[in-house]
Every structure is written in C-alpha cells, then in structure tokens.
Amino acid sequence: MRRFIHVRHSIWLFVIGCCGYATAQDSRPMIIPVESKQNAVVLQVDAKGQLSTIYFGTKLSNSATYQQIPATYQQTVDYSGVANAAYTAAGSKNLFEPAIAVVHADGNNGLDLRYVSHKTISRGPDVEETSILLKDPLYPFEVTLHYKVYKAADVIEQWSVIRHTEKGNVTLQKFASANLYLKASRYWLKQYHGDWVQEMQPEESQLTHGIKTLDSKLGTRANLFQPSVFMISLDQPATEDQGSVLYGSVEWSGNFRVDLELDNLDNLRIIAGINNYASPYILPANTAFETPPFLYTFSNKGKGDASRKLQRWARNYKILDGKGERFTLLNNWEATYFDFDEAKLKGLLKDTKELGVDLFLLDDGWFGNQFPRNSDHAALGDWQENRKKLPNGIAALDSMAQRNGVKFGIWIEPEMVSPQSELNAKHPDWVLRQPGREEHYFRHQLVLDLSNPKVQDFVFQIVDSLFIKAPKLSYIKWDCNAVIYNAWSAYQGKQSSQLYVEYVRGLYKVLARIRAKYPTVPMMLCSGGGGRVDYGALQYFTEYWPSDNTDPLERIFIQWENSYFYPAIASANHVTDWGKQSIKFRVDVAMMGKLGFDIVVKDLKEQERTFCKEALTNYSALKDVIWHGDQYRLADPHEGSVAAVMYLDEKQSSGVMFNYLVNYRYGEGSKLPIRLKGLDPCKRYQLKEINLYPEEVSTIPDNVTFAGDFLMTIGFNPQLNLKRTSVVIQINEAP
The missing domain is CATH 2.70.98.60 (alpha-galactosidase from lactobacil brevis)
Incomplete structure (x- = not known):
C-alpha cells in the first residue's frame, strides 16, 4: 500500500x-x-x-x-x-x-x-x-x-x-x-x-x-x-x-x-x-x-x-542489474587494433573459448565501406559492416560465437561522426558545427546533435539494427570520445543556448528507448577512459570503463579512488600488456571488479595460460563477494608501499583480500601486519593464498585459523616483497 x-x-x-x-x-x-x-x-x-x-x-x-x-x-x-x-x-x-x-x-x-x-x-x-x-x-x-x-x-x-x-x-x-x-x-x-x-x-x-x-x-x-x-x-x-x-x-x-x-x-x-x-x-x-x-x-x-x-x-x-551477474570477456582491441578480418576474428573466438571467459567483444574498426574504418580518421556514422573485413557481416560472427560456446559483443560510438563519412555528407545539419567558421575536431571527429529527435531516432536505430542482424548479441561497448566543440545546433537555431542541456536529455531519451526494448543486455559505459561515469548514465549501463590506462600499478590507484563512489561490480577491469608487471599481478588487479582480457592469447606462455585459466576458476568462486559484498580499504597506496583491499559477504563468513606492493625500492614489503575490517570478532577464520603462479609455493600456511578480533586488532601479514608483489588471500569462516 x-x-x-x-x-x-x-x-x-x-x-x-x-x-x-x-x-x-x-x-x-x-x-x-x-x-x-x-x-x-x-x-x-x-x-x-x-x-x-x-x-x-x-x-x-x-x-x-x-x-x-x-x-x-x-x-x-x-x-x-x-x-x-x-x-x-x-x-x-x-x-x-x-x-x-x-x-x-x-x-x-x-x-x-x-x-x-x-x-x-x-x-x-x-x-x-x-x-x-x-x-x-x-x-x-x-x-x-x-x-x-x-x-x-x-x-x-x-x-x-x-x-x-x-x-x-x-x-x-x-x-x-x-x-x-x-x-x-x-x-x-x-x-x-x-x-x-x-x-x-x-x-x-x-x-x-x-x-x-x-x-x-x-x-x-x-x-x-x-x-x-x-x-x-x-x-x-x-x-x-x-x-x-x-x-x-x-x-x-x-x-x-x-x-x-x-x-x-x-x-x-x-x-x-x-x-x-x-x-x-x-x-x-x-x-x-x-x-x-x-x-x-x-x-x-x-x-x-x-x-x-x-x-x-x-x-x-x-546501476542496471546491480545485484545480478556480469560476463568475463576477451576484447580484440589490443590484439588487432583496426587490422583484422573474419578469419582472424574466428581464431580469437576460439581463443575466447580456450581461455575460459564468457564473451568475445569485437572492438572498433568493423564498419564503413565508402570510407573504411581502418583508422580513427573516418567512418563514424556509417554503421554498415565493412564488406572486406566482414563479408558475411556480424551475423556470421554471432553464429560462430554460439558454435564456440561463447557469447558475442560489439563496440559502437553512436553519438559521433567522422568528417570523412557518408553520414556527414548526407546530413550536415545533424552535426554540431558553427556556420561559416573553421571546424575544430576532437580525436578527428565531430558530435551529432542529440537534441534533434531525428538524430535520436538514428542513434536508436543503430543499436536496434545490431540486434536485428545478430539476435543473440549479448554485450555492447558504448564509447564517447569527443567533447563538444563547435557548439551550435541547426535544430535549436536561435535557442542553441539550450544545446548543452538538450544534448544530454536527448542521450537519455535514446538510452531509455534502448532499455525499454532491450532491458537486460549488458552495456559498458566507455569514453576514452573514465571520461563519462556518473549515476545519471549508469542507470542505463551495467558497468563503466575507469581508464584506458590498464597498467596494473596505475590501475590500483585509479580503481582505489573510484571505489569511494562506485561499486566493484560496475568497474570493468581488463588484463592487457600495459605495464611491466607479471601476468599474475595484472590478473589480480583486474579481479577487483568485472574481469576482462585484452591480450593476444596465443602469445601467452604455457604457464601464463595455465595461470589465467586457474585464476578464472578462482574468480568464478569469488565474484559474488567481490561484486555484491562490502568493500574495505585496508592499506592506502598513497600512504605507504602496500595497497590492500578486502571484500566481505553480508554474513561475515567469507571474503577475499587483495594485496599489492606498489613501491619496488630495495627492501620494501609488508613489514607490518595489515588489520582486516568488518569481521565478526567472535568467529574464527581460515586464510588461504590463492592465484598462485604454476609451481609457486605459498609462504603462508593454509591450515591456521585466526580469531576475528585478532585479525582486526593485530592483523595479518600477506608477506609481500620484491619477489611476491601480489598476494590474494581467500577468507572463510573456520568450520
């Protein structure tokens, strides 16, 4: 009532x-x-x-x-x-x-x-x-x-x-x-x-x-x-x-x-x-x-x-489906950039299955014919499949993904238009531009006028057509790389002072239409890194992209600050080749949110591939507490040589603790125990190191139990040092 x-x-x-x-x-x-x-x-x-x-x-x-x-x-x-x-x-x-x-x-x-x-x-x-x-x-x-x-x-x-x-x-x-x-x-x-x-x-x-x-x-x-x-x-x-x-x-x-x-x-x-x-x-x-x-x-x-x-x-x-599930994925961007064809993507689909993730994500470069999308200088707005790269269209990729037992997702940037595009030539009045003035480009592109209902219809139809072509489409990465230069709207005319407001309202109208027709499809909110993340947009998206900087050491700091305002389930974290850290360090950092991979799987060494598969198994067991549990920041990387973050379930019975060395100077490590938080002081807990690299032996015994008040008052030392720069500890209530 x-x-x-x-x-x-x-x-x-x-x-x-x-x-x-x-x-x-x-x-x-x-x-x-x-x-x-x-x-x-x-x-x-x-x-x-x-x-x-x-x-x-x-x-x-x-x-x-x-x-x-x-x-x-x-x-x-x-x-x-x-x-x-x-x-x-x-x-x-x-x-x-x-x-x-x-x-x-x-x-x-x-x-x-x-x-x-x-x-x-x-x-x-x-x-x-x-x-x-x-x-x-x-x-x-x-x-x-x-x-x-x-x-x-x-x-x-x-x-x-x-x-x-x-x-x-x-x-x-x-x-x-x-x-x-x-x-x-x-x-x-x-x-x-x-x-x-x-x-x-x-x-x-x-x-x-x-x-x-x-x-x-x-x-x-x-x-x-x-x-x-x-x-x-x-x-x-x-x-x-x-x-x-x-x-x-x-x-x-x-x-x-x-x-x-x-x-x-x-x-x-x-x-x-x-x-x-x-x-x-x-x-x-x-x-x-x-x-x-x-x-x-x-x-x-x-x-x-x-x-x-x-x-x-x-x-x-x-957040859309904030209490639900998320897909692990393999993205092709850093493996291929714009240089791919159907045969290469077919191999990546097999890698997706081999790695053990849920979904293959096709990134930028799949569209444009008169002006092929072979670089970021052309084709935005021309959302037809490139016939040379994808002669059988995205429908064929969708079918291939199903045959490989994985899901298929795709990248779009529907708010933008390239000066070199059919759309720009056909509908110049749909583009934000100052009449008679020199045009200014941000990342070689212009912005569509989403205050215009016809443009809103066009953007909706871009998304809608993808699902018509590929009915099993399971994921969309929605990018937005340009700012508004040339702030004038042919549609608003003399009321172009309302453009900044009406643009966002137009965007929300499109997203609301998409969600009305496709309410459950996961979508990533991307923007050349963390350039567009707010709760106005996140009500339409399942996750966001914190940064193009995927160096895991840098990501510890970026993810740390984002976590004050956004939950782990919404943070899309990918394992890439950025940084000098080991594959273990990179995977451990990416696990503190929604895990994905953007690597060349075939270039991984056998032990690296084995580690990634085992880590995905561990992640499957831990993802519920990471996504839906309470987060406790234990050791601030801004204040010392160690970063530590913990996730704990509502019953205070299971969790996981991520620990990283962020200062590699001589003799640095976890010299002091790290105090845990949120535990039941009267319960006893067993702590076990997981995500060990093949043939690595943990220095932490896994048959010792600790009282909750001990772990919160005295603490636990993950034994970080220059040879052990990343340590993941699984926490379970002792029987």
Whole structure:
C-alpha cells in the first residue's frame, strides 16, 4: 500500500494569504525533517513562509528537539536573513551564490520563493520522497523541491522542478538541483582532476572563504578533466574509519557545476546541478523544467562507511542489474587494433573459448565501406559492416560465437561522426558545427546533435539494427570520445543556448528507448577512459570503463579512488600488456571488479595460460563477494608501499583480500601486519593464498585459523616483497 502524507494545514496553522502563499498563524516555526536511518536534513518554515535549512548531519532520536538547534549557534549576523535558504533565489535580498536565477517575462529578475505545502510519498520499500512546493508571491512562478530518501542506505537524491504560468517565456539563468547548508568549525574538500590515462587524481585542501567551483564545460565527457564526485569532511579531515564526511555527486552526463561557498557566518553552502555556463534556458509557460538529481550521503564513521553506503545504494537502486551477474570477456582491441578480418576474428573466438571467459567483444574498426574504418580518421556514422573485413557481416560472427560456446559483443560510438563519412555528407545539419567558421575536431571527429529527435531516432536505430542482424548479441561497448566543440545546433537555431542541456536529455531519451526494448543486455559505459561515469548514465549501463590506462600499478590507484563512489561490480577491469608487471599481478588487479582480457592469447606462455585459466576458476568462486559484498580499504597506496583491499559477504563468513606492493625500492614489503575490517570478532577464520603462479609455493600456511578480533586488532601479514608483489588471500569462516 502506498503511503501518502500531504501537509498544507498543520498544527502551525498555515493559511493562504492574499498573495497566494502560506503564512503562519502561530509564532512557532514549522519543522520538516527529511530523515534516513542515521542522518537528517532538517528544514524550517518561518512565519513569512521562508524555507531554511537548520540542520544537516546525524539524526536525533527525538525529532521535536530539532527546533532547539538554531539557538545553540551564536555566529555573525546574517544580514540577508536567507543565507541558509533551502533553495536560494537571486534578485531579492540574497547576498550569496544563488541556486536559481531567472528573468521573468516582463524583464524583471527578482525572485522570492515562499513555502506553500509539502507532502511525503512512499516510493517503495524503505524509500520515501518528500516534495516541497515554493511559490513567488508576486509572479505565477513556482519551484518544487524533491528529496528522495533511501532510508536504509542513508542516501538522498535531491532535485527541483521549475514551472510558471507567466504571459510569455521566462529565462532560467541558473537552475541548481540542490542547495545544502552545513555547519562545522572547518571544512576539507577532497576533489579529483585528471586527463586521458590520468583519471581520478585526488587532491584534498581546507576550504577558505569565498567560492570554490567544481565544474565541466565539455558537453559530453563530463569528467575528463574534473569528475562530478567529491567529499567534504567536517571539523577535520576524515580518515577511512573516523570522522564526519559528506559524499556528493551530480547525476548528469554533461556540464555540471558545484559551488562550495564558505560564507561570512563560517557556514558552508553547497549548490549543485547542471552548469549554467553558456546555457540560459527559455522556459515557456505551463512547461516543467526538471533538474537532474544531486546525490549525497553522510557518515560520522569515516570515508569507508560512507563509500559502503553509496555502493550498496548503487547496487540496490541505481546501476542496471546491480545485484545480478556480469560476463568475463576477451576484447580484440589490443590484439588487432583496426587490422583484422573474419578469419582472424574466428581464431580469437576460439581463443575466447580456450581461455575460459564468457564473451568475445569485437572492438572498433568493423564498419564503413565508402570510407573504411581502418583508422580513427573516418567512418563514424556509417554503421554498415565493412564488406572486406566482414563479408558475411556480424551475423556470421554471432553464429560462430554460439558454435564456440561463447557469447558475442560489439563496440559502437553512436553519438559521433567522422568528417570523412557518408553520414556527414548526407546530413550536415545533424552535426554540431558553427556556420561559416573553421571546424575544430576532437580525436578527428565531430558530435551529432542529440537534441534533434531525428538524430535520436538514428542513434536508436543503430543499436536496434545490431540486434536485428545478430539476435543473440549479448554485450555492447558504448564509447564517447569527443567533447563538444563547435557548439551550435541547426535544430535549436536561435535557442542553441539550450544545446548543452538538450544534448544530454536527448542521450537519455535514446538510452531509455534502448532499455525499454532491450532491458537486460549488458552495456559498458566507455569514453576514452573514465571520461563519462556518473549515476545519471549508469542507470542505463551495467558497468563503466575507469581508464584506458590498464597498467596494473596505475590501475590500483585509479580503481582505489573510484571505489569511494562506485561499486566493484560496475568497474570493468581488463588484463592487457600495459605495464611491466607479471601476468599474475595484472590478473589480480583486474579481479577487483568485472574481469576482462585484452591480450593476444596465443602469445601467452604455457604457464601464463595455465595461470589465467586457474585464476578464472578462482574468480568464478569469488565474484559474488567481490561484486555484491562490502568493500574495505585496508592499506592506502598513497600512504605507504602496500595497497590492500578486502571484500566481505553480508554474513561475515567469507571474503577475499587483495594485496599489492606498489613501491619496488630495495627492501620494501609488508613489514607490518595489515588489520582486516568488518569481521565478526567472535568467529574464527581460515586464510588461504590463492592465484598462485604454476609451481609457486605459498609462504603462508593454509591450515591456521585466526580469531576475528585478532585479525582486526593485530592483523595479518600477506608477506609481500620484491619477489611476491601480489598476494590474494581467500577468507572463510573456520568450520
């Protein structure tokens, strides 16, 4: 039964005044607590209908005591009276960065939002959505704030819906999803930066007064330079297991913006959503503008607890098939690049079966005839099979895969077009380009105008045609390698300022159509490395590609940072020839997620091939706990010579511990025991080394048991050294 609570008249006796908004007949303010299992965002409505945030943090046992919170702070005077507004409007008496700024139909840019009503609706087991309606007393303009609370997960998604009935269009100059207000003595920001093969480089600093802005202006690959994920530690920098920390992320695959403003009261204002850069949005009357969710969770038990909350939420609610299975695979890219034909692929299909993985993935280079795809300079947009390479089409490859007892998948990059292509010549108006100006190319390609419904139909048909040709098609690798240069849309015309917003909306429309027709087919979200990973896109994809940098030593760091925000089941990790490490090291690192191979199998030595097969057998036994278990980061590679990561099942009875030496200087190794986490202190556990290279003998006895409290208090030494640079330990409750 659906739970529905609607509040318009309450014990505070709000009535509709002459201007059409609620006013209080009692001097006591109304409290609206938005609570999860352990956390709370508490909003307050004063006598004038001003909606403010009075608390963010750990939930109190008695919600009535939230009213006592404001009086406990004795800070600088708030001259504006709206510094802690729940959704700060520009153009009235606000003195800080606004969440929303508009130009009304009559040219006035003033906006004043007052409380009208709120309601709470059940959205499923343990999920509630509170919506709060705000209206301007002078203009027929309203904003509804939405707070979707995943109670057990301690995660909130917040967004806004903007409407009006003015006589003419309203221009939205800024349109944030959320506006948070935090109180602490000090604040530390952990943010990320990067570039191709250098994704997720962390930086942590104390926030000072003024505004720190995290944003992207790339249009498509939002997080090539700066991801939309971040952490805020309160009072002192949070550690893995201690401290108060907020995780935030904008669920949007285009330009995002997060403003972090430390105000004159020493409080932190967080305003997050779509980037309004070059994007004034023309909103007609009776039309809703819905912003993407801003996602956040909070923990007073450190970064590890916060990440496990977010990972559980992602598996249970957001990532496609987050509680399901994934395919291991062999990709042909590094084995062939663009140089292949049907006979060569037939051999790789046999290698797929021989290796023991589930699926063969055909990468770039299979399409284009007038302009063959023999390099990355041509053919994007011309998605017909290349007759020279594949005379019998992908249907023949699909059939071959079935005969070999494996599945078949394929690479596409449907949002892009090559200047040298039939599509570009036939539909120049489908391409983003500035009329009369020199064209600029990113990786020798241009971007299709996904704000155009005809282009949306075309992209959908690209995917749909693949399944028509190859009905057993089991996997799609969806790439996106270009940013938006030449930002002008023939379809949008004079409203091309809306392009950055409508492009992403168009992309989501296509993905929603694909998922409606093909709801279960696994798809990888790829983008020249980790250039497009966010929860706005991941609701349509089963996994993402963290980086083109598959050097396993580098991947330890990249996967480590991604794991704060994304679960292991979504991380596509491939074994390649990058790096100088052994095949064992490479496979061990790739096992910390969804395992794949991108190697020339026939070039492997016999012992290497034997090891890979045995490792796949071990992975099959461990993948459930890696994909669906709780992750504990044990030894930080940024802080020492060792990296250690552990996965543990819900019953605290089985798990796996991955250990790596990341510093190869003389005498380095695991000199100290590594403390495990999450175990039952009263249980006994048996630890056994697995993934041993053929003829290698473990130095760790496998017939010794340890008490859980011993392993968490004293620890366990995996005996890493220059000859043992990667050690995998299987953990099982002792009988």
